[in-house]
Structures are given as C-alpha cells and as structure tokens.
Amino acid sequence: MVATIVFAGGETGPWAVTRVDAPCGDPLPATPRVSMTTAEPDTPDPVGTWTLRGVVSNLRYATSAERGALGAVQPPLARPAATRAALIPIRKSPAWWDLAQDERRSIFEETSHHTRIGLGYLPAVARRLHHCRDLGGPFDFLTWFEFAPEHEAGFDRLVAALRATREWTYVERECDIRLGRAPAG
Amino acid sequence: MVATIVFAGGETGPWAVTRVDAPCGDPLPATPRVSMTTAEPDTPDPVGTWTLRGVVSNLRYATSAERGALGAVQPPLARPAATRAALIPIRKSPAWWDLAQDERRSIFEETSHHTRIGLGYLPAVARRLHHCRDLGGPFDFLTWFEFAPEHEAGFDRLVAALRATREWTYVERECDIRLGRAPAG
Numbered sequence: 001m002v003a004t005i006v007f008a009g010g011e012t013g014p015w016a017v018t019r020v021d022a023p024c025g026d027p028l029p030a031t032p033r034v035s036m037t038t039a040e041p042d043t044p045d046p047v048g049t050w051t052l053r054g055v056v057s058n059l060r061y062a063t064s065a066e067r068g069a070l071g072a073v074q075p076p077l078a079r080p081a082a083t084r085a086a087l088i089p090i091r092k093s094p095a096w097w098d099l100a101q102d103e104r105r106s107i108f109e110e111t112s113h114h115t116r117i118g119l120g121y122l123p124a125v126a127r128r129l130h131h132c133r134d135l136g137g138p139f140d141f142l143t144w145f146e147f148a149p150e151h152e153a154g155f156d157r158l159v160a161a162l163r164a165t166r167e168w169t170y171v172e173r174e175c176d177i178r179l180g181r182a183p184a185g
Numbered sequence: 186m187v188a189t190i191v192f193a194g195g196e197t198g199p200w201a202v203t204r205v206d207a208p209c210g211d212p213l214p215a216t217p218r219v220s221m222t223t224a225e226p227d228t229p230d231p232v233g234t235w236t237l238r239g240v241v242s243n244l245r246y247a248t249s250a251e252r253g254a255l256g257a258v259q260p261p262l263a264r265p266a267a268t269r270a271a272l273i274p275i276r277k278s279p280a281w282w283d284l285a286q287d288e289r290r291s292i293f294e295e296t297s298h299h300t301r302i303g304l305g306y307l308p309a310v311a312r313r314l315h316h317c318r319d320l321g322g323p324f325d326f327l328t329w330f331e332f333a334p335e336h337e338a339g340f341d342r343l344v345a346a347l348r349a350t351r352e353w354t355y356v357e358r359e360c361d362i363r364l365g366r367a368p369a370g
Contacts, residue, residue, distance in 0.1 A: 002319055055319045060245075064285040097242075100249040101290070134187055134240045134319040 002055040004039035005130050007087060007142060008048030015085055015179035023163060025091070025173030034087060034179055036144060052089060054130025054142040061108045066115050073122040082126060082146035085179040086155065089139040096170035097133075112165035121158045124151040139173065152178075187240040189224035190315050192272060192327060193233030200270055200364035208348060210276070210358030219272060219364055221329060237274060239315025239327040246293045251300050258307040267311060267331035270364040271340065274324040281355035282318075297350035306343045309336040324358065337363075 009017075009028060013035030020030050031049045045051050059067065075082075096104065108114050118127070126146040133140040147155055159176065162168060194202075194213060198220030205215050216234045230236050244252065260267075281289065293299050303312070311331040318325040332340055344361065347353060 002321060004321060055321070057319050058282040058284075059286050061286050063287040067285045099243075100252045101244050101246050102248040105286070131319055134242050134316055136187060136189060136240070 002057050004053055004055050005128075005142075006037050006039045006045050007052045007054075007144075008035045008037075008046040009033070009050045009177075010035075010046070010048035013046075014182055016182040017177060018180050019176075019178040021176040021178075023174045023176060024171055025175075028089070028175050028177070033182065034177060036087075052132070052137060052139065052142055053135055054132040055135070056128065057131045060131075061105050062115060066109075069119060070115065070122070073119070075123040075126045077126050077128060077144075077146055079126065079146065079148075081148045083181040084147050084149055084152055084155075085181070086145045086159075087175075087177045087179065088143045088145070088159070089173075089175050090141045090143070090171055091139045091173040092170045093172045107167050107170075112162075112167035114162065114165070114167060117158065117161050117165075121151075121154055124148070125155055125158065187242050189238060189240050190327075191222050191224050191230050192237045192239075192329075193220045193222075193231040194218070194235045194362075195220075195231070195233030198231075199367055201367040202362060203365050204361075204363040206361040206363075208359045208361060209356055210360075213274070213360050213362070218367065219362060221272075237317070237322060237324065237327055238320055239317040239324075240320070241313065242316045245316075246290050247300060251294075254304060255300065255307070258304070260308040260311045262311050262313060262329075262331055264311065264331065264333075266333045268366040269332050269334055269337055269340075270366070271330045271344075272360075272362045272364065273328045273330070273344070274358075274360050275326045275328070275356055276324045276358040277355045278357045292352050292355075297347075297352035299347065299350070299352060302343065302346050302350075306336075306339055309333070310340055310343065 009031035010033060013033035015034045017032055017034060020027065029049050035046055037046060039053065062070070124147055128144045130142040132142060145155065194216035195218060198218035200219045202217055202219060205212065214234045220231055222231060224238065247255070309332055313329045315327040317327060330340065
C-alpha cells in the first residue's frame with residue numbers, strides 16, 4: 001500500500017515560505033505557509049490556497065546498484081539541523097511520457113546523470129519523491145528536500161545542474177518553493 | 186493527462202458475467218454485469234456491488250523495440266467480432282514493489298518473457314492495461330482483454346502461461362472475470 005502525502009499552501013503550517021519561483025510554466029499562488037501531512041482515509045484534505053497530493057511509490061528508474069549507493073548515504077527527513085526545505089513540483093511533457101521505458105531511463109541517467117548528480121549532494125540534502133501523475137493533478141512529481149541553512153547554496157547548485165540536463169528539456173512546468181521551519185508557538 | 190477508467194460490477198452494464206475465478210487471494214463479489222466507463226471530473230462513479238478505478242498511464246517495462254513489435258500487431262478495443270472479454274485485477278506483493286527497476290524488468294521480461302508470451306496471442310486478443318497502485322485501491326493493475334469466442338481457448342492458454350512464470354510468484358491477489366457482450370435492448 002502506498003502512503004499518500006498532502007501538501008497545502010495557506011495561512012498555517014510548520015514551514016514558512018521564504019521564496020517562490022516558477023522556473024518553467026505557471027507559478028503556484030504565493031502563500032505564507034506550507035504544510036506536509038500524511039493523508040488518512042476518510043479525513044478531508046487540509047484547507048489551503050492550494051493542495052497537492054502525491055504518493056510514496058516504487059522506484060521507476062534506479063537500478064539495484066544505484067539504490068545501494070543512495071541508501072548508503074541518504075539521510076532521513078526531520079533532522080533537527082535541517083531547518084530549510086524546498087518543495088519542487090514538476091510536470092513533464094507528453095513527449096516524455098510517450099517514450100518507452102528504456103528511452104526514458106537512458107535520458108534520465110545515462111545522458112542526464114540524474115542520480116549521479118544527486119549523489120554529489122548527499123548526505124547534506126534529504127529528499128522524498130512523491131508521484132502524482134496517475135492521480136490526475138497538475139503535476140507529475142512533488143519532490144521535498146530538507147537541508148541545513150549552510151547547505152542552501154549547494155542545493156541551488158544541485159537544482160541548477162539538473163535544470164541544465166537533457167532530461168529537463170522535457171519539463172514543461174516547474175515550481176520551486178523555499179521554506180524555513182517556522183518557530184513553534 | 187492520464188485517462189481514468191472505472192469498472193463497476195452490478196446489476197447493469199453492457200457485459201454479462203459468464204465466469205468468475207480467483208486464482209489467488211480473495212475473490213470479488215459475484216455480479217451479473219460489468220461496465221467499463223471513462224471517469225469524468227465531478228461525475229460520481231457508477232453504482233455497483235464493487236467499483237475499481239485505474240488509469241491508462243505510461244509504459245513501465247517495455248523497450249522501444251518491444252513497443253514497436255506490439256504496436257505492429259495489437260488490435261484496438263471494440264472490434265465487432267470481439268464479443269468476449271476478461272477483466273483481470275492483480276495485486277503484487279510488497280517484495281515485488283521493493284525491487285529496483287532493473288530487477289523488476291529482469292523478472293518481467295528476461296526471465297518471465299511477459300511481452301514475448303503476449304505477442305504470441307496477437308492480434309486475436311486486444312488488451313488495455315490500467316494502473317491503480319498509486320490510486321490506493323485493492324489492486325495494482327486492472328487488465329481488460331477482448332477477443333472473439335473462437336479465441337477464448339487461446340486466451341486461457343495465454344493466462345496459464347503467464348501464471349506459470351517467475352513473475353507470477355509475486356502475485357498475491359488475482360481475479361479473473363469472464364464476460365460476454367450482452368444483447369442490446
């Protein structure tokens with residue numbers, strides 16, 4: 001069973017928005033706060049200016065060796081020092097989704113080195129990928145990242161490196177919401 | 186954007202149930218009829234004893250060469266002579282979904298020859314695969330098949346061949362609902 005996660009942008013939530021960019025396509029409406037919660041059956045979604053749902057699902061491209069390399073260094077979410085976060089919703093083009101599996105894999109890793117680039121920023125950056133294409137929303141993926149303030153510049157280099165790849169020529173909408181953990185109270 | 190398809194088992198629908206098997210795990214409740222409709226936004230699901238939703242999504246294992254081989258011979262749905270159908274919902278085990286992409290691909294095709302076995306029954310059998318694991322229902326896939334009455338014995342051989350593969354050792358629930366197109370009126 002997959003876990004469903006709901007992101008909501010609105011007036012409340014533990015993450016304060018520090019910056020909103022839309023590198024490609026329409027931006028999401030700006031909100032002061034963002035929340036990330038696990039959806040429970042028969043529980044309504046949190047109220048927000050926008051809500052996005054995704055599922056933590058199976059690997060789509062990573063090989064066993066790549067999973068091993070990632071697993072050896074990838075940190076968990078919710079580290080106390082990781083007080084910065086980013087939510088990056090992405091939609092890829094119909095041309096991407098029309099490709100066969102080996103064609104997408106080849107662009108993803110052999111050409112664009114998606115996993116290899118990401119590995120260079122571990123364990124500083126924690127990441128969780130949420131799939132949502134099959135759910136029918138406006139995006140295909142919602143990726144959530146957490147890192148300490150001193151690693152935000154490195155995170156900027158990571159996303160710049162990915163945006164320069166051939167894989168990203170298939171991205172037709174991308175938002176980039178930067179967040180800081182809001183003071184409790 | 187993916188298309189969402191809703192299957193409903195109940196008292197109405199254009200397909201009359203002729204046989205219901207559960208080769209593995211719990212059966213679905215028996216109903217006299219089954220319908221298959223495209224879900225429309227803001228339209229409630231059809232009423233039924235059971236309803237199952239799936240999406241027509243991107244390829245997960247097929248290579249470009251395999252897609253080409255399939256595309257050259259696979260027939261469309263709704264051929265007038267194809268008055269028999271089968272709906273086969275399947276759920277695979279957590280052990281399957283925990284495998285990396287290359288491990289699942291290797292079992293799917295290099296070991297179990299899923300696509301190669303299926304190709305032997307084209308163009309007699311039309312097929313449409315619906316993904317539903319990310320939707321959170323009781324199954325991972327809903328596969329719909331259509332064929333003429335004289336090809337039902339061949340279809341039985343096809344499903345028997347697939348059930349004998351290593352891939353099928355990861356199947357933990359499978360239903361097999363056989364249908365005939367009900368007389369209009």
